[in-house]
Amino acid sequence: EDCKKFMTVYLEALGHTFTDFRPQQAEALFAIHKLNRTVMSVQKTGSYKSTLIHLPALLDAEGTEESGWGMVTLVVIPIVALVEDQMQQLRKIASVLGRENLAIAFLRERKDSQNSRQTKQDVACIQQSIRNFSKKERNKREEVSLIYVTVDKLMQNEEVGRIIEKLFKYKMVARVVIDEAHCVQHAWRIRYQQFAEKLCEEDSDFAKVPQV
Numbered sequence: 001e002d003c004k005k006f007m008t009v010y011l012e013a014l015g016h017t018f019t020d021f022r023p024q025q026a027e028a029l030f031a032i033h034k035l036n037r038t039v040m041s042v043q044k045t046g047s048y049k050s051t052l053i054h055l056p057a058l059l060d061a062e063g064t065e066e067s068g069w070g071m072v073t074l075v076v077i078p079i080v081a082l083v084e085d086q087m088q089q090l091r092k093i094a095s096v097l098g099r100e101n102l103a104i105a106f107l108r109e110r111k112d113s114q115n116s117r118q119t120k121q122d123v124a125c126i127q128q129s130i131r132n133f134s135k136k137e138r139n140k141r142e143e144v145s146l147i148y149v150t151v152d153k154l155m156q157n158e159e160v161g162r163i164i165e166k167l168f169k170y171k172m173v174a175r176v177v178i179d180e181a182h183c184v185q186h187a188w189r190i191r192y193q194q195f196a197e198k199l200c201e202e203d204s205d206f207a208k209v210p211q212v
Contacts, residue, residue, distance in 0.1 A: 003029050006055050009096050011048070022048065032056050032175065038211045052212055053177050054090050057146045058102060060174060071174035072167055075148045076195060078180050080108055083148050090146070103129070107149040107160050123163065130166050151195050168205035177212045 003026065008018040021029075024041070025048070031037040033056040043049050057073040077083060087104050094102040105122035129144045153160050167173050178195075198204050 003033075003055060003059075006058055006093075007051065010051060010054070010093050025051065028052055029055055032210070032212055033059055036175075036210050041212070050086060053179070054086075054093070054146075056175065058090075058094060060145055072144060072172050073146050073175055073177060074164070074167070074173055075146065075177040075179055076151055076154060077148055078151055080150060087148070102146065103144045104146045105144050105148070107147065107153050107157075107163075123159065126163055126167075130163075130170060130172065133172055134170055155194060165205070168208075173205075173209050175210045175212055176206050 004018070007021070011018045022043070024043075028039050028041050029052065031039050032052060039052070041049060041052055053073065053075055060071040060073070083106060087106065090102070090104065103125060105126050107119060107122060126144050126147065132143070149160065149164075154164065198206060201207060
């Protein structure tokens with residue numbers, strides 16, 4: 001029922017009306033959020049694949065210490081395009097649903113001063129969230145529930161690498177999402193290929209949590 005409610009608001013924010021789940025959508029959401037399973041979803045454009053990222057994060061955002069507090073959805077992306085629009089839409093949806101505490105961070109390459117400032121703020125927010133969780137001091141205004149990170153940033157930036165290690169150390173990562181996974185096959189996304197190999201390593205932290 002929560003998923004139906006969230007889907008209704010989610011689609012209304014996008015200018016659409018929710019009538020029913022798309023084929024396999026409800027099953028995928030249930031497997032991701034309730035069963036904590038690894039799920040591979042292959043869907044055509046316009047099938048609201050982003051709901052498999054956003055709805056579990058929204059549902060986690062109000063979790064208690066036992067069932068969701070501190071849980072982070074880590075989304076690895078090959079390119080920056082469209083992510084900012086998704087983030088704006090998701091913040092709007094979260095507000096309508098009363099999940100104003102859904103904090104979203106975006107770790108990307110600092111190509112201009114504005115991006116640089118925002119990335120620094122997001123890094124600080126994640127670090128504070130980790131400190132609060134490690135001390136069991138909950139502050140809803142300082143909790144990060146969704147982290148987008150470009151694969152280049154993840155694979156090349158030492159500071160980001162240390163942050164991700166801490167998230168895994170304190171068992172804060174609920175799931176890892178590999179967005180636009182088809183990009184792995186393109187030679188120009190060599191970093192994505194390297195990350196995909198890392199996902200398969202048995203001793204990798206990424207392999208120890210559900211993947212989407």
